[in-house]
Amino acid sequence: MWIRSTMAYRASFAMTTFANFAVTALDFVAILLMFSRIDVLGGWPLPEVAFLYGLSCMAFGLADLAIGSMERLGQRVRDGTLDTLLVRPAPVLAQVAADRFALRRLGRITQGGLVLGYALTTVDIAWTPLKVLLMPVIVVSGAGIFGAVFVAGAAFQFVAQDASEVQNAFTYGGTTMLQYPPTVFGKELVRGVTFLLPLAFVNWLPAAYVLDRPLPLDLPRWVAFASPLVAVGCCALAGLAWRAGLRTYRSTGS
Amino acid sequence: MGSGRLYAAVAAGGFRRYATYRAATAAGVFTNTVFGLILVYTYLALWDEKPHLGGYDQAQAVTYVWLGQALLSTLAIGGSGVEVELMERIRTGDVAIDLYRPADLQLWWLAADLGRALFQLLGRGVIPFLFGALVFDVALPGDAARWAAFVVAVLLGMAVSFGIRYLVALLTFWLMDGTGVTHMTMLAGFFCSGMVLPLNVFPGTLGDVVRDLPWSALLQKPADVLLGEADPWSTFAFQGAWAVALLAAGRLVQSVATRRVVVQGG
Numbered sequence: 439m440w441i442r443s444t445m446a447y448r449a450s451f452a453m454t455t456f457a458n459f460a461v462t463a464l465d466f467v468a469i470l471l472m473f474s475r476i477d478v479l480g481g482w483p484l485p486e487v488a489f490l491y492g493l494s495c496m497a498f499g500l501a502d503l504a505i506g507s508m509e510r511l512g513q514r515v516r517d518g519t520l521d522t523l524l525v526r527p528a529p530v531l532a533q534v535a536a537d538r539f540a541l542r543r544l545g546r547i548t549q550g551g552l553v554l555g556y557a558l559t560t561v562d563i564a565w566t567p568l569k570v571l572l573m574p575v576i577v578v579s580g581a582g583i584f585g586a587v588f589v590a591g592a593a594f595q596f597v598a599q600d601a602s603e604v605q606n607a608f609t610y611g612g613t614t615m616l617q618y619p620p621t622v623f624g625k626e627l628v629r630g631v632t633f634l635l636p637l638a639f640v641n642w643l644p645a646a647y648v649l650d651r652p653l654p655l656d657l658p659r660w661v662a663f664a665s666p667l668v669a670v671g672c673c674a675l676a677g678l679a680w681r682a683g684l685r686t687y688r689s690t691g692s
Numbered sequence: 693m694g695s696g697r698l699y700a701a702v703a704a705g706g707f708r709r710y711a712t713y714r715a716a717t718a719a720g721v722f723t724n725t726v727f728g729l730i731l732v733y734t735y736l737a738l739w740d741e742k743p744h745l746g747g748y749d750q751a752q753a754v755t756y757v758w759l760g761q762a763l764l765s766t767l768a769i770g771g772s773g774v775e776v777e778l779m780e781r782i783r784t785g786d787v788a789i790d791l792y793r794p795a796d797l798q799l800w801w802l803a804a805d806l807g808r809a810l811f812q813l814l815g816r817g818v819i820p821f822l823f824g825a826l827v828f829d830v831a832l833p834g835d836a837a838r839w840a841a842f843v844v845a846v847l848l849g850m851a852v853s854f855g856i857r858y859l860v861a862l863l864t865f866w867l868m869d870g871t872g873v874t875h876m877t878m879l880a881g882f883f884c885s886g887m888v889l890p891l892n893v894f895p896g897t898l899g900d901v902v903r904d905l906p907w908s909a910l911l912q913k914p915a916d917v918l919l920g921e922a923d924p925w926s927t928f929a930f931q932g933a934w935a936v937a938l939l940a941a942g943r944l945v946q947s948v949a950t951r952r953v954v955v956q957g958g
Contacts, residue, residue, distance in 0.1 A: 453872025457879050464879070468888045472734075474895050476741040479734075601719035607726035615730045622737040627729070 459545040462499075465617055466491055466553055480621035485561035486649055487619060492554025493641040494616035497580025498609070499547035505535040505585055506543055508592040512602040515595060521689050531680060534592070561649070569648050575666060576648075580640035582669030586676035587612065587635070593676070593683035612637045620646075620654040628654050639668040698795060699803040706774065706807025710815070717815045720765060724820040728761040732828060746892035751831040752919050753890070758824030759915045760887055762817035763846065766809050767853040767910045769885050770878040774805045775861040779870040782861070788955045797950070798942055802854055809850045831919060838917070841924035845914035848931035852909040855938025856881075862942065865949040886912035892921075906934040 445451055469491065473484045482490075511534055514520040523533045563569065591605030598604065612631070620628050620642045632638040632655060646653045647662030710717075735753045739745055748756065763769065778801055781787045790797055824830065833839065860877050864870045882888055884907035891903050891912045902908060909931040916922035 447867070447869035447872075449867060450869040450872035454875050457872065457875030460879050461875065461882070464882060464888055467883070471889050471894060472738055475745060475893065476738065479741065480737045598715055598719070600713060601715045603716065603719035603723045607723040611723070611726045611730060614727070618730075618734050618737075623730075623733045627733070 455545060458543075459549055462495070462546045463549050465614060466549070469617070480619040482619040482621065485557050486651075487617075488553050488557035489561050489649065490619065490641050490645055491617040492550050492552075492557050493576055493580065493645055494613050495550025496547060496554060496577050497640050498584050498613040499543070499550050500577070500581035501584035501588060502546060502609075503543045504581070505588050507535055507537045508588045509602055509605060510534075510537065511592040512595040512599055515599055515687065518689050520687065530684060531589070563648060564650065572644060572648060572663070576641065576644045579665035579669040583636065583640050583665075583672050584609065584612070586669070586672035587637075589673075589676040590679050593679040596683035596687050608635065612640075616641050625655070632657075636668050636672065639665040695795070699799055702795075702800055702803040703807035703810075706804040707811045708807075710808050710811040720816045721819045724761040724764065724816065725823055728758055728820055728824055731757045731760070732824070746890055747921060748890065748892070748919070749831070751829045752921075754824070754828045755830040755832065755919060756890055756915050758821045758828075758830065759918065760911055761824070762813070762821040763849070763911055763914070764887065766813040766817050766846070767849050767885075768805075768809070768812075768857060769853070769881045769887055769907075769910055771857060771860075771874055771881060773854070773857055774801055774808055775857040776874070778858075778861040779864045779874075782864040783868060783870065785955075788953055791950055791953065798858065798939070798946060801858060802851075802939075805854045805857075806850060809853075813846070833918065833920060838920065838924075842914055842918040845917045845924070845927055845931065848928060848935060849910050849914055851935040852906050852931055852938060855935055855942060856906060858942045859938065859945060862945045862949050865952055881907060881910070884908065885910040886915070890915075892916075906938060909934050 466488075469479075469484075469487060472479060473487075477483065479487060511520070514523075514534070520530075523530050526533065587608050588605075591602075591608065594604070595602055612635075615623070615631065616637060620638070628638065632643075638654065643653055643657065644662045644665055647659060653659065653661060732754055735757055736750060739748070739750045739753050743749070745753075765772070768775075778787070781790065790800070793800075825832065857877065860873050861870070863873050867873065884891075884902050884905050886908065891899060891908055893899075894902055903912070913922065913927045913931060917924050917927050
């Protein structure tokens with residue numbers, strides 16, 4: 439239904455699709471512009487940065503496609519339309535996720551896939567069966583971790599109501615950060631996104647293993663395989679947060 | 693000067709309206725600070741590799757990042773100023789009510805947008821900038837004249853920014869749904885204003901072209917005035933020329949568009 443409604447205005451749909459593709463590509467254009475002036479960034483050449491970028495973008499794109507509408511929860515809490523969802527015989531989480539499903543979100547996945555394709559053809563990887571097997575696992579676990587961040591952010595909005603932008607710092611900010619090599623950032627920041635908010639498991643750690651680079655923070659090599667476990671853990675925690683948030687929900691009005 | 697008072701009141705209303713959303717403002721400050729941090733580290737890595745890239749030293753590059761975060765919502769570089777509301781009023785037909793008010797449509801929205809911009813500068817811009825200046829090594833001028841010139845450049849940037857977004861909003865008269873153009877404005881705003889990367893780092897002809905487009909009046913030119921990399925007077929002339937051209941174009945399109953308005957109902 440949401441797909442058909444966006445098609446009603448054709449010119450607008452075409453522009454939105456193009457712009458969405460281009461806006462997400464803008465980060466990569468910035469990286470390309472940087473590499474027009476330099477050969478390595480934080481010690482990483484362009485194909486390897488593209489590898490990080492592609493993985494981060496695909497994982498985020500999948501999570502955004504599935505439950506990106508969570509951002510709008512704050513608005514629903516404010517105007518009271520969440521009540522409508524509560525009385526329907528379907529899980530609230532699923533309903534919020536399906537709300538305003540937008541086909542244009544495919545733009546990010548497509549673009550991430552293209553960059554990842556470019557990276558795979560140019561980067562020099564000593565492939566082993568284990569590494570090949572790891573690739574889809576990285577993308578799926580990454581999507582799980584970002585999905586957990588989306589849900590946790592939505593749970594936070596039950597309390598904060600119109601502070602949905604805080605969520606952007608972790609979702610959009612997180613994916614932007616992961617597009618650059620970990621060596622670029624301060625140790626404290628890397629520690630933060632490894633142990634506190636485990637975004638490093640989306641691509642930094644497993645990608646370092648695939649590229650035969652030392653893992654950030656001198657972590658042992660087996661940590662690169664922990665991504666699925668971390669993703670499951672994050673989703674469980676986010677689920678608990680969501681239920682706690684939903685329980686505190688009181689409709690608008692005095 | 694009765695009409696002067698009217699527009700001052702509209703501007704004050706715009707200021708107050710945005711000041712109401714305190715949690716949203718705090719959230720915006722937080723987000724701007726996080727993005728600033730991420731950008732600062734990538735810029736430092738870039739300038740480590742190539743010192744004096746684009747004529748900036750490291751401290752200037754870091755200052756540029758925090759200026760960008762401070763001016764992002766002030767100058768509505770990616771859109772989301774009052775034009776969102778104007779587009780909605782055009783789509784629903786409420787604009788007909790605005791047209792029979794004894795006020796000029798363009799000046800009304802300009803005043804409202806200036807009020808919004810001033811609030812965003814104070815409410816959202818100052819804190820990330822102070823955070824950046826305290827935590828990192830920045831290059832800020834000591835003399836008051838350069839700060840004054842920077843303020844003038846930011847004010848002129850507000851006029852250029854409104855000029856662009858007003859034209860975009862008027863397109864709704866023809867397109868009805870503004871989502872597409874809103875996205876295009878965001879794209880152009882981020883890329884051509886220097887939000888993605890300072891425009892003086894852009895290579896070759898691409899760099900020459902983007903530096904002459906109106907968007908460079910939003911971030912690149914005011915930043916260069918503050919960093920002492922550009923002559924204030926020629927910057928003012930550049931920004932002023934674009935502001936006048938865009939506002940005049942807006943007026944022209946407005947007169948064509950409002951002739952199309954048909955008021956329905958009885």
